[in-house]
Amino acid sequence: MLPLRMLGIGLLMLSLCDADTACPEKLSLDPPEIIEEYGTEVFVNCTSTVEHDGMYWIVRNKSFHIELEENFISQSVLLSDWDVTAECKIMLNESHECSKELEMTIYKNPEVIHSIKRVRPTPKETQYDLDCDTINVAPVQNLTVKWYKNDELLDTNFFKDKTKTPVNVSSPLLITVNRGEEVQMRCEAQLNFVTHGLQLPVISQTFNLSAQYPPELNPEEETESIFVLQDDDITLNCPAEGNPPPVFRWTYDGMTMAESSNTLKVTHINASATYTCTASNYLGNTTKQIHIHVKQGEAAPATLPPAEPATPEAEDCPLMVTPSEIVVRFGDPASVNCSTSATNAVGMGWESPVGGTGFEHPPVVTWMVEKLEDWTAAPLCYITLDTTTGAEQCDKSPTVTLYKTPDTVSVSAVQSGPMVEGTNFHLKCDISNVAPVQKLKVKWYRDNETVSGEMFLDTNKTPQNVFSTHIITPERDYDGSQYRCEAELHLGPNGPDVIPTEISEPYTAIVHYKPFIKACPSSYTAVEDQLSMDMLPCSAGGNPPPTVQWYHQGKLINSSEPLTRFDTGKYTAEIRNILGSVSTSVEITIEYKPFFECMDHYKIEMNVGSQTKCEPKGNPAPTITWFKDGKLVNSPLRWTNHDSGNYSLKAANKHGTAEHAVYLDVLYAPQFKEGNSTKEMSLGENVTLECSAEGNPAPFIHWNLSSAANLKETTVGRQKIITITRATSTNAGVYICVATNEVGTVTRSVTLVMKGSNAAPMAVIWGLLIAGIILFTLIAMVLLHNHQKKHGEYSFLPANTKDSNVPMTTLSEGGKA
Numbered sequence: 001m002l003p004l005r006m007l008g009i010g011l012l013m014l015s016l017c018d019a020d021t022a023c024p025e026k027l028s029l030d031p032p033e034i035i036e037e038y039g040t041e042v043f044v045n046c047t048s049t050v051e052h053d054g055m056y057w058i059v060r061n062k063s064f065h066i067e068l069e070e071n072f073i074s075q076s077v078l079l080s081d082w083d084v085t086a087e088c089k090i091m092l093n094e095s096h097e098c099s100k101e102l103e104m105t106i107y108k109n110p111e112v113i114h115s116i117k118r119v120r121p122t123p124k125e126t127q128y129d130l131d132c133d134t135i136n137v138a139p140v141q142n143l144t145v146k147w148y149k150n151d152e153l154l155d156t157n158f159f160k161d162k163t164k165t166p167v168n169v170s171s172p173l174l175i176t177v178n179r180g181e182e183v184q185m186r187c188e189a190q191l192n193f194v195t196h197g198l199q200l201p202v203i204s205q206t207f208n209l210s211a212q213y214p215p216e217l218n219p220e221e222e223t224e225s226i227f228v229l230q231d232d233d234i235t236l237n238c239p240a241e242g243n244p245p246p247v248f249r250w251t252y253d254g255m256t257m258a259e260s261s262n263t264l265k266v267t268h269i270n271a272s273a274t275y276t277c278t279a280s281n282y283l284g285n286t287t288k289q290i291h292i293h294v295k296q297g298e299a300a301p302a303t304l305p306p307a308e309p310a311t312p313e314a315e316d317c318p319l320m321v322t323p324s325e326i327v328v329r330f331g332d333p334a335s336v337n338c339s340t341s342a343t344n345a346v347g348m349g350w351e352s353p354v355g356g357t358g359f360e361h362p363p364v365v366t367w368m369v370e371k372l373e374d375w376t377a378a379p380l381c382y383i384t385l386d387t388t389t390g391a392e393q394c395d396k397s398p399t400v401t402l403y404k405t406p407d408t409v410s411v412s413a414v415q416s417g418p419m420v421e422g423t424n425f426h427l428k429c430d431i432s433n434v435a436p437v438q439k440l441k442v443k444w445y446r447d448n449e450t451v452s453g454e455m456f457l458d459t460n461k462t463p464q465n466v467f468s469t470h471i472i473t474p475e476r477d478y479d480g481s482q483y484r485c486e487a488e489l490h491l492g493p494n495g496p497d498v499i500p501t502e503i504s505e506p507y508t509a510i511v512h513y514k515p516f517i518k519a520c521p522s523s524y525t526a527v528e529d530q531l532s533m534d535m536l537p538c539s540a541g542g543n544p545p546p547t548v549q550w551y552h553q554g555k556l557i558n559s560s561e562p563l564t565r566f567d568t569g570k571y572t573a574e575i576r577n578i579l580g581s582v583s584t585s586v587e588i589t590i591e592y593k594p595f596f597e598c599m600d601h602y603k604i605e606m607n608v609g610s611q612t613k614c615e616p617k618g619n620p621a622p623t624i625t626w627f628k629d630g631k632l633v634n635s636p637l638r639w640t641n642h643d644s645g646n647y648s649l650k651a652a653n654k655h656g657t658a659e660h661a662v663y664l665d666v667l668y669a670p671q672f673k674e675g676n677s678t679k680e681m682s683l684g685e686n687v688t689l690e691c692s693a694e695g696n697p698a699p700f701i702h703w704n705l706s707s708a709a710n711l712k713e714t715t716v717g718r719q720k721i722i723t724i725t726r727a728t729s730t731n732a733g734v735y736i737c738v739a740t741n742e743v744g745t746v747t748r749s750v751t752l753v754m755k756g757s758n759a760a761p762m763a764v765i766w767g768l769l770i771a772g773i774i775l776f777t778l779i780a781m782v783l784l785h786n787h788q789k790k791h792g793e794y795s796f797l798p799a800n801t802k803d804s805n806v807p808m809t810t811l812s813e814g815g816k817a
């Protein structure tokens, strides 16, 4: 039925067994290897590279002419058989010869036939079993058969068979075509030789495939009302669509019109009427009703519209068989009357292996069988008429359909279960002993839903065992579904009112599928010790039931162990069964009541922020309150030197409270009670200078001074005191007090000055003393002068006395005074 396009490819490769002595190096063949199509003739040259005593060809074990003189022989080989061998031999001396065999590959290009083996329509899609038969190809091990869907490579088949002679191979393909999809399928067979490359492919005819479905009408198209004027002409439309394209049947008032397209022309309408269109293909049918209303006046409804003459009542044989079609259950009684209105009837009768009659008198003979069990029963009613031209015989037959419901209808799996999600699974429905197979319709159900149907083209009338396969592409939802198949005999309007139906026992699908996550939060918060990972509201599906493993920080954890405050973080679940795994992550937050991890004593520097280093821990972060001596205090922004003391800290969050007692020691730099000052003293007075400072910790205080004999530093309590005993003017100056602790150093100065009046007595004493010395010196000089005048000598004072003996300013001052 399919137009064929053929090409041929073939190949045979001979691997020659080495003769006693093979000597490839002494002989060279041109061409060295043959790859040629079966039936061609090839020419080969053999050249010897050494001296010889004769050389010759052996083809198909037959030796040819021995060449003695030349180093070159040529030979033709006809590739007319698949085992052909050819070798070139050389005689080296009387006792030794060696040979080289010609490598030959003989091929034959195939014919390619592409066929549809089976069609399985379901409401959504149609599965086609296709087959690409590659016929008469050699060598099949070098053949590649490729399937193309819409010019895209879909499948490639290779063949292991080492046969050198032509064989037939088949490359099946299962393809699913969805509703609305159009696919073009073709297959290509191609020989491929390593050294000679690809041969031209042999390409099959292209098939256009689309999903098959029963005729359909839009719901609003199922009835139509048309208003016309009397005597109008009109064309009725039946827009049903189906694949294969439906056959249309038009009826009016129980009569069938001759029209079989989707339009019906009605002329000269004279009465309202209803026309029915039935569109059918092998998958089912649909019906449209068209009501024609004639407007204005009313027409006599008596006459029919121009119904095309109903099936021209056959020839002229004046016989009527009633009923003209019978449908009988195997073993039931059957009867058909045959009557005539012919007046010239001589006799009539039924011819049939069962229930036949003799030649009887007109006008009625009855064919009657009490138990119709003959599958081939085809009764025929004949009549003999007396005509002017002599006796004439004619006959008529009723259509007899004998049916039998199946003995058993059963579903079984073609392969061993369970089903695996996404992997096709074949179920088979065996229907035994049913007739007629052509009227059988097998429907497949998954639970209560029809999933596919199949009809049979077999025209055998006798009971047959048939089967229908259903291919399931399992989905996880199918797990636990029940598959049933139902065998229905659609026997037409003359069949029983209730369509004979047998349904199988259910086949329960077990579908294995990879784990998937049904629900799992992306984050979750729980209280310490009250959650383990196996309590998390996560659920996963999978068959076989998957195992769940939780990982935290890359490590497998015990999922039944309660989580503690340290376990906050990201957790990953690995959910696995034999078919695969999925994973999901959850951010877990573990909350807990506050607690303190603090020391009892803290030193804080004054004015350095309020943080204490004693922050309570807790989740959610606790609020903290401070109490000092039992009184609520605001945690100050800056600590001051008065804030040292015992505190009680209270931390609280929704999970509880915690308390902690702490002593805060606020450190601060020394502070003097007094500022810089100036103090007067009198000569010879005892003077004390005091210095004291506060600070935390208690500062170290000292006076910065150069040592002097009359200075003494003492400590009285927190004070440093300098005592100057009998002050002299050398004690005047600036005295600096230094106070230091770990927080800082401060200084303060006291300037000590001698009182002005108190300087006089000293100056007077010195003045008098110097005046006395001067006076004594003057008297001594006068006396010496008087003595020296006699000698003519005169001197007043030695030049250097003044400098060496007057170290102090007070002395010179005293001198002037």
Ligand SMILES: *[C@@H]1O[C@H](CO)[C@@H](O)[C@H](O)[C@H]1NC(C)=O
Residues within 6 Å of the ligand: 092, 093, 094, 095, 096
């Ligand atoms: C013949 O030739 C073969 C191979 O070259 C050599 O081994 C053999 O000895 C020769 N025999 C004689 C009789 O020369």
Ligand SMILES: *[C@@H]1O[C@H](CO)[C@@H](O)[C@H](O)[C@H]1NC(C)=O
Residues within 6 Å of the ligand: 013, 035, 105, 141, 142, 192, 193, 194, 195, 196
């Ligand atoms: C044919 O196919 C076989 C197996 O793939 C390969 O070893 C061989 O070389 C092929 N023949 C040629 C002539 O390419």
Ligand SMILES: *[C@@H]1O[C@H](CO)[C@@H](O)[C@H](O)[C@H]1NC(C)=O
Residues within 6 Å of the ligand: 268, 269, 270, 299, 300, 303, 306
């Ligand atoms: C109905 O139409 C047919 C066909 O044209 C015609 O023969 C017949 O007389 C009409 N009948 C009436 C009642 O008009």
Ligand SMILES: *[C@@H]1O[C@H](CO)[C@@H](O)[C@H](O)[C@H]1NC(C)=O
Residues within 6 Å of the ligand: 322, 323, 335, 336, 337, 364, 366
């Ligand atoms: C055949 O004819 C007989 C007698 O006229 C009648 O009783 C019987 O019902 C008819 N049978 C059928 C099948 O029409």
Ligand SMILES: *[C@@H]1O[C@H](CO)[C@@H](O)[C@H](O)[C@H]1NC(C)=O
Residues within 6 Å of the ligand: 645, 646, 663
């Ligand atoms: C602080 O508390 C401790 C222990 O209760 C106590 O010994 C100490 O005297 C307290 N200090 C102050 C300044 O109240």
Ligand SMILES: *[C@@H]1O[C@H](CO)[C@@H](O)[C@H](O)[C@H]1NC(C)=O
Residues within 6 Å of the ligand: 685, 686, 725, 726
């Ligand atoms: C000064 O101190 C010294 C030694 O302590 C003492 O002898 C002297 O009397 C004191 N002078 C005065 C005026 O107090």
Ligand SMILES: *[C@@H]1O[C@H](CO)[C@@H](O)[C@H](O)[C@H]1NC(C)=O
Residues within 6 Å of the ligand: 704, 705, 706, 736, 738, 747
């Ligand atoms: C204390 O005296 C020494 C030497 O006299 C001097 O170097 C130092 O700077 C003084 N210190 C202060 C704080 O005045």
